[in-house]
Amino acid sequence: MHSVEGVDGPANSASSSSASRTSAGTLPPDLAASTGFLLGKVGASVTRRLANALSLLGLRQKHFAVLALLEDSGSCAQQSVAARLNLDPSGLVSVIDDLRRRGAVERERDPEDRRRHTVRLTEVGRALLAECRELVASVDAEWLAPLSEEQRRQLHAILLRLAEADPVIPSPRIS
Amino acid sequence: MHSVEGVDGPANSASSSSASRTSAGTLPPDLAASTGFLLGKVGASVTRRLANALSLLGLRQKHFAVLALLEDSGSCAQQSVAARLNLDPSGLVSVIDDLRRRGAVERERDPEDRRRHTVRLTEVGRALLAECRELVASVDAEWLAPLSEEQRRQLHAILLRLAEADPVIPSPRIS
DNA sequence: TATTGTTATACTCTATAACTATA
DNA sequence: TATAGTTATAGAGTATAACAATA
Numbered sequence: 055m056h057s058v059e060g061v062d063g064p065a066n067s068a069s070s071s072s073a074s075r076t077s078a079g080t081l082p083p084d085l086a087a088s089t090g091f092l093l094g095k096v097g098a099s100v101t102r103r104l105a106n107a108l109s110l111l112g113l114r115q116k117h118f119a120v121l122a123l124l125e126d127s128g129s130c131a132q133q134s135v136a137a138r139l140n141l142d143p144s145g146l147v148s149v150i151d152d153l154r155r156r157g158a159v160e161r162e163r164d165p166e167d168r169r170r171h172t173v174r175l176t177e178v179g180r181a182l183l184a185e186c187r188e189l190v191a192s193v194d195a196e197w198l199a200p201l202s203e204e205q206r207r208q209l210h211a212i213l214l215r216l217a218e219a220d221p222v223i224p225s226p227r228i229s
Numbered sequence: 230m231h232s233v234e235g236v237d238g239p240a241n242s243a244s245s246s247s248a249s250r251t252s253a254g255t256l257p258p259d260l261a262a263s264t265g266f267l268l269g270k271v272g273a274s275v276t277r278r279l280a281n282a283l284s285l286l287g288l289r290q291k292h293f294a295v296l297a298l299l300e301d302s303g304s305c306a307q308q309s310v311a312a313r314l315n316l317d318p319s320g321l322v323s324v325i326d327d328l329r330r331r332g333a334v335e336r337e338r339d340p341e342d343r344r345r346h347t348v349r350l351t352e353v354g355r356a357l358l359a360e361c362r363e364l365v366a367s368v369d370a371e372w373l374a375p376l377s378e379e380q381r382r383q384l385h386a387i388l389l390r391l392a393e394a395d396p397v398i399p400s401p402r403i404s
Numbered sequence: 405t406a407t408t409g410t411t412a413t414a415c416t417c418t419a420t421a422a423c424t425a426t427a
Numbered sequence: 428t429a430t431a432g433t434t435a436t437a438g439a440g441t442a443t444a445a446c447a448a449t450a
Contacts, residue, residue, distance in 0.1 A: 121446085131431075131432095132431075132432065133430090133432080143431080143432070143433090144432085144433070144434080144435095146432090147432070147433060149436080150430060164431095167430095167431085168431095169430065170430095170431060171430040171431075171432065171433075
């Protein structure tokens, strides 16, 4: 018994009568029983899809996040961008460099405190953000397809709740 | 505005009326609007918690997964373990080595095909798995706390559905 | 020649910390 | 001395490919 994989024979579009052997169906009970384990797996998969889609624009999630933040809150010192997105200031540098190279953001020194670099979204950046938004929405639509309308609403509400309660643990290892 | 973190003050159990500013509350609308983005973030956070908990046993998720699989399906050739868990055979080696060093699994050559190494769970491994299970359950209970009983059921059902539909995209880059 | 398991290599991502320029 | 930003370095994690033993 070597090949359980129909590989590319997806003839049966059937959902899941009994033991349909889509790869995930083989998860041992202990793993399928843990909501956290499942969430981690599905989350990683979705993140991969998102990354893949954004790569079409030559961007990664961080770029999207920065663009979205800047549109939301206008000009920002780099430090506060990092703080609000819970990511390392050092890691932010290359992201902003990338965006600047594409003309998506502009950077100027803050006259009041010349140590600060204020970052601002340009029109190009706004347009780029719009592209991202569209792309992300289409990715969401794709992987959410197996769910009912109601389930999608439930999931979104649940995730908002969880994100809200989470200290977000950006990178510093926990306890 | 440095501290937006109410940290553990989840006083308002309200769903999402306006702009409650727990760290995640600062997420720009575009990000909070994407279920995928949220799922990725929350998934990463949970994965971190899980990893942190399992590290108390000196294990990682992969170890847990292998133990769970072996209990579920008995002896297995390494290759089929890798296949069923959708992970790289080469990456599996060190995991099984670790488990073997702790006496959690035993490995013998398959007499019928001496290329195969059959892996089997020991009593020690069964006990270790039980510890993992308990640990994982407690982590789940912790981060699921903000949700109602019904929401937890909803989330689990939704994740199972999504995992089922996902080709699981283990590592090979998509498309 | 194909397959199982293993080892070794390279690549990505991220975290730490060292450095500069301002204050 | 402390802070904003930057650069450089090291580490974990993972994927690829080369390898040995067996079929």
